[in-house]
Amino acid sequence: MSVPLLQVDQLAVSFRQEGLETTPVRSVSLTILPGERVAVVGESGCGKSLTALALTRLSPTDRAHVTGRVLFEGADVLALSRRERSAVRGGGIAYVFQDPSASLNPVMRVHKQIGECLRGLTHAERFAAAVGLLTQTGLPDPVRAAQAYPCELSGGQQQRVVLAMALASRPKLLIADEPTTALDVTTQRQVLNLIDKLADANGMAVLLITHNLGLVAGRMDRVYVMYAGQVVESGAVPDVLSRPQHPYTRGLLAAVPMLDAPRNAPLRDIPGTVPSPDAWPTGCAFAPRCEAASPRCHAEQPPENKGAKAAFTAAGQNPIRLQPYDTPHCKQPLRLLPNARTKAGRSRARRLFFGRRRRIVWHCRRKRLRQIVACQDPDRAPNAQRRIDALRRAGPRADDAQRI
Ligand SMILES: Nc1ncnc2c1ncn2[C@@H]1O[C@H](COP(=O)(O)OP(=O)(O)O)[C@@H](O)[C@H]1O
Ligand code: SF4
Ligand SMILES: [Mg+2]
Numbered sequence: 001m002s003v004p005l006l007q008v009d010q011l012a013v014s015f016r017q018e019g020l021e022t023t024p025v026r027s028v029s030l031t032i033l034p035g036e037r038v039a040v041v042g043e044s045g046c047g048k049s050l051t052a053l054a055l056t057r058l059s060p061t062d063r064a065h066v067t068g069r070v071l072f073e074g075a076d077v078l079a080l081s082r083r084e085r086s087a088v089r090g091g092g093i094a095y096v097f098q099d100p101s102a103s104l105n106p107v108m109r110v111h112k113q114i115g116e117c118l119r120g121l122t123h124a125e126r127f128a129a130a131v132g133l134l135t136q137t138g139l140p141d142p143v144r145a146a147q148a149y150p151c152e153l154s155g156g157q158q159q160r161v162v163l164a165m166a167l168a169s170r171p172k173l174l175i176a177d178e179p180t181t182a183l184d185v186t187t188q189r190q191v192l193n194l195i196d197k198l199a200d201a202n203g204m205a206v207l208l209i210t211h212n213l214g215l216v217a218g219r220m221d222r223v224y225v226m227y228a229g230q231v232v233e234s235g236a237v238p239d240v241l242s243r244p245q246h247p248y249t250r251g252l253l254a255a256v257p258m259l260d261a262p263r264n265a266p267l268r269d270i271p272g273t274v275p276s277p278d279a280w281p282t283g284c285a286f287a288p289r290c291e292a293a294s295p296r297c298h299a300e301q302p303p304e305n306k307g308a309k310a311a312f313t314a315a316g317q318n319p320i321r322l323q324p325y326d327t328p329h330c331k332q333p334l335r336l337l338p339n340a341r342t343k344a345g346r347s348r349a350r351r352l353f354f355g356r357r358r359r360i361v362w363h364c365r366r367k368r369l370r371q372i373v374a375c376q377d378p379d380r381a382p383n384a385q386r387r388i389d390a391l392r393r394a395g396p397r398a399d400d401a402q403r404i
Contacts, residue, residue, distance in 0.1 A: 004071070005205050006032040006055070006093075006173060011068035013047070013054045015061070024277040025050050026229045027068075032173065032205050037196075039208045039216045039237070041252065042226035045274040048209045051226070052175050056089045073172070090117060094171035096195075098178040100158035104150040107346075110134075110161050111146035117168035133164035136201075138194060156187035160194065167198060174199065177209045192219065213249075214256040217241055225249045228275060228285035247290045366391055 013025040025047040032038050040048050053059055054066045056077055070077040077088055089095075097103050105113055114133060115126035127146065134142035137160040150158055159179060166174055176195060180188035196219065199206045208220060216223050216237055223240050225233040225248065233246040244250045251270035272289040281287055287297040369391070372384040 002033050003074075004031045005034045005036075005073060006030075006207075007069075007071040008055065009069040009071075011051060011054055011066070011070065013050050013059065014065045014067075015063050016065070017063070020278060022277040023280075024229050025054065028226070028229070028231055030224050030231065030234070032207060034172070035199075035203050035205055036222065037199065037206045037208070037220040039210060039220040039223045040226055041210055041213050041216060041223055043211055043252075043270075043274050045276075046226045047229040047277075048211075048226055049177050052095070052177050052207065052209055055175070056093055057085060058089065058095075090169045090171065092171060093173045093175060094166035094169065096159070096162050096166050096174065096176045096179045099182045100155060100162045101150060101182075103162050104158060106150055108149070109146070110148055110150065110153070113150075114146070114161070114165050114168055117165055129168070130164070133167055134161065136167065136198065137161075137164050138190075154187075155183050156190065159183060159187075159191050163191075163194065163198065167202065170202065171204060173205045173207060175207045175209070178211070179208075180215075212256070213241070213252045225252065228280060229277065230285065232286070246286075247292050248286050251289075362391065362395070 008028060008030045011025060011028045012023055014021055014023040028047070028051050030038070030040075040051065042048055050059075050064075054064070055070050055072075057066055059066065066078060068078070072088060072092055075088075077085060080088065104110075111127050111130040114130035115121075115123075118126050118129050121129060130146050131142045134145050139145045139157060139160050145153060145157060145161065150161070153161065159182075174195070179195065180191050183191060192215065195206060195208075198204065206220075208215070210216065213223075218237075220237050222235065223237050224231045225240070225246065227248045233240060233244065233249045240249060241253065244253055248270070251268075254268040255270065257267060270289055275281060275285060275288070281298070283299045284290070284293070284297045284302050287293040290297065366388055369384040369388045373381045373388070
C-alpha cells in the first residue's frame with residue numbers, strides 16, 4: 001500500500017468565547033493517498049470547512065485551538081513554524097473556496113492575482129504563465145480574462161481563475177470546499193469536470209467538500225460522512241452508496257432527488273437540524289433525529305468499529321463505521337457594475353455601496369419599530385409609531401448608517 005499523502009489523526013478544533021468552550025470539530029481522522037479523490041460529505045454546520053482549514057491552521061479567528069496530528073508527506077503540519085506552514089499552503093495544499101468572488105481581489109487584474117503565486121519570474125513571464133494557466137482551465141479568451149478585473153467575469157469564469165491560482169504553485173493536494181455551490185447548475189458540472197481533468201493532468205489528489213452525496217457518485221474514490229464534528233461513516237464510494245450503514249448516511253442518500261422517482265413523490269429530508277456545537281447531545285449526536293434511536297443512544301456515545309465489516313452492536317446501536325482506510329464584493333447585476341478601471345467608476349462603486357447600506361439600515365430600523373407597534377405595548381407603541389412616521393418623511397439619510 002502506498003504511503004499516505006495526508007494523514008489526519010484525532011483532529012479537533014475548539015473556540016473559547018465569553019468563557020464558554022465549544023468544539024465544532026471533535027476527533028476527525030482521515031487519510032488521502034497520492035492522486036486519490038476523497039470526498040467529505042455532511043450537512044451545513046457539521047464542521048467540514050473548519051476541518052479543511054485546520055489542516056494548515058487556517059482558522060477563521062485567532063481564538064481557534066487546534067489539536068491532533070496532521071501529517072502531510074510525513075511532516076506534522078501543526079508543529080511546523082509559521083514560515084514552513086505557509087510553504088505547505090499553496091505549494092503542497094491549495095484551496096478553492098465556495099464563493100469565487102470573495103476569494104478574488106476586486107481591484108486587481110486577474111493576471112496580477114495569479115502572478116502572486118508565481119515566484120522568480122519577470123513581469124512578461126508571469127503574464128504568459130497566467131495566460132497558460134487560464135488556458136488550462138478552459139477559459140475561452142484567456143488573454144482577455146487575464147487583463148480583466150474579477151467583476152468583469154461571470155461566476156463560472158471567476159471559479160476557473162481561482163482554480164488557475166490554486167494550480168499555479170503545482171500543489172499535491174487540492175482542497176475544494178463546496179466549489180460549485182455559488183454557481184448555476186450547468187456551470188457546476190463544468191467546474192467539477194475541470195477539477196477532475198486538472199487533477200488527472202497534474203497527478204493531484206483532491207479533497208472535495210460537499211453537502212450533496214449525488215456529486216460524489218462516479219467521481220470520487222472514497223467518502224467520509226461527517227455529522228456534528230465527527231466522521232460517522234467512511235469507505236469506498238460504491239460501498240458506502242450501495243450499502244450505507246449509518247442512519248445519517250441513509251438519510252442523506254434518501255434526500256438526493258432521483259430522476260426515476262415516481263411523479264409527485266414527496267422529497268425526503270432528515271427531520272430536525274444539526275445541533276449547535278455548544279449543545280452537543282450527551283449520547284449519539286444524531287439520536288434526536290434518528291428513527292432507529294434507542295434509549296441507550298441518548299445516554300452514551302456509540303462505539304467506533306474500525307473493521308471493514310461493521311455490524312450492529314448487541315444493544316441495537318449503529319456503530320460508527322470507519323473502514324481502514326458574505327461578503328462578496330458586489331452582488332449587483334453585471335450591467336449595473338461600475339467600471340473599476342476609471343476613477344469615476346470607482347467613486348460610483350463607493351457611492352453605490354454606501355447608498356445601499358443606508359437603505360438597508362433604514363429598512364431595518366423601520367422593521368424593528370413596526371414590530372414594537374405590532375406588540376401593542378402601550379408604553380412604547382405610540383412613540384415607535386411617531387418615529388416610523390419621522391423616518392418615512394426623512395428617507396434613508398446619511399447619518400442613519402452611522403447610528404448602527
Ligand atoms: N469562528 C468561529 N467561532 C466559533 N464557532 C465557529 C466558528 N466558525 C465556525 N464555527 C462553528 O463551527 C460549526 C461548523 O462550521 P463549518 O465548518 O463552517 O460547517 P460546514 O462547513 O460543515 O457547513 C458551525 O456550526 C459554527 O457554529
Ligand atoms: S447510535 Fe443510535 S441514535 Fe445514533 S445513529 Fe446509531 S442508531 Fe441512531
Ligand atoms: Mg462549509
